[in-house]
Amino acid sequence: MERTTVTLDEQSLAALSHPLRARLLSLLRIEGPSTASGLAERLGESSGLTSYHLRKLADAGLIEEDPELGSRRERWWRAAHGLTAYSASDFLGSRPAYRATQEMRRQAYRWQLRLLEQWLAEEAEWDEEWVEAADSSDDVLTLTPDRAKAMTAEIRAVVERYRDEPAPADESAARVLWLQHLVPFRGELPL
Numbered sequence: 001m002e003r004t005t006v007t008l009d010e011q012s013l014a015a016l017s018h019p020l021r022a023r024l025l026s027l028l029r030i031e032g033p034s035t036a037s038g039l040a041e042r043l044g045e046s047s048g049l050t051s052y053h054l055r056k057l058a059d060a061g062l063i064e065e066d067p068e069l070g071s072r073r074e075r076w077w078r079a080a081h082g083l084t085a086y087s088a089s090d091f092l093g094s095r096p097a098y099r100a101t102q103e104m105r106r107q108a109y110r111w112q113l114r115l116l117e118q119w120l121a122e123e124a125e126w127d128e129e130w131v132e133a134a135d136s137s138d139d140v141l142t143l144t145p146d147r148a149k150a151m152t153a154e155i156r157a158v159v160e161r162y163r164d165e166p167a168p169a170d171e172s173a174a175r176v177l178w179l180q181h182l183v184p185f186r187g188e189l190p191l
Contacts, residue, residue, distance in 0.1 A: 003082035003163075006062065010097045013086065015060035017100035020045065021053045022107050025062055025079060033066045033078040112179055130174065140189075152182055 008016065016022055024039055034042075036051035043050065054077050057063040062080055069076035088105070091097035116136075123131055143151065159178050167173065 005083040005085050006081040008084060008086035010091070010094065012060040012062055013091070013097055013100050013104070015056050016062060016084070017103045018053065018056075019107050020049070021057050022104065024050065024053055025057060025084075026111075028063060028077060028079040029082065033069055033076045035074050035076055037074075039077075115177060127172070129172065148182055148184075152180070155180060 006012065016025065020043070023043060027039060027042060028034060031042075036054055037047040039045075039054070040047040040050040054063060058065070058077070062084075063077050064080045066076040066078040086101065088098065088101040091101055119134065123134070141151075
């Protein structure tokens with residue numbers, strides 16, 4: 001799939017703010033097309049429930065049927081876009097929509113924490129080279145909003161450059177997850 005970006009509006013934001021829908025879209029993006037039954041099995045849900053939520057995602061334009069894989073008996077779904085974009089600031093004027101952005105971010109942060117916890121649980125099973133290559137870091141900077149946006153854009157450009165390179169044929173290659181958070185704070189850091 002081409003890495004197109006969808007910018008959320010209030011309708012698509014409302015659809016995606018549901019936790020199961022966010023998980024379904026993530027799986028379709030990461031693992032590729034699937035059926036409601038396949039996704040239900042993967043997530044431990046009923047196929048009726050996943051089918052319902054897939055239709056809601058399709059109504060919002062976030063996923064679409066995959067005509068190359070579908071048949072009369074099975075509907076295959078795929079992500080309609082490779083990336084989702086939105087700015088919480090765009091929804092400050094609509095209390096329900098802004099709350100939906102907060103819920104989406106809570107879900108994303110919880111998911112990221114689960115992934116990091118999984119890494120800690122599995123770390124000893126990986127080659128020493130991967131344990132050494134894995135990284136987490138933080139720093140405190142003093143920036144203006146414009147400088148923060150510029151820094152984020154530069155970092156994203158580097159990530160995109162690595163993402164767009166052909167996958168290495170080296171057997172030591174593995175998929176990696178890149179996470180970024182940049183948030184301002186007042187007063188003392190909450191430790």
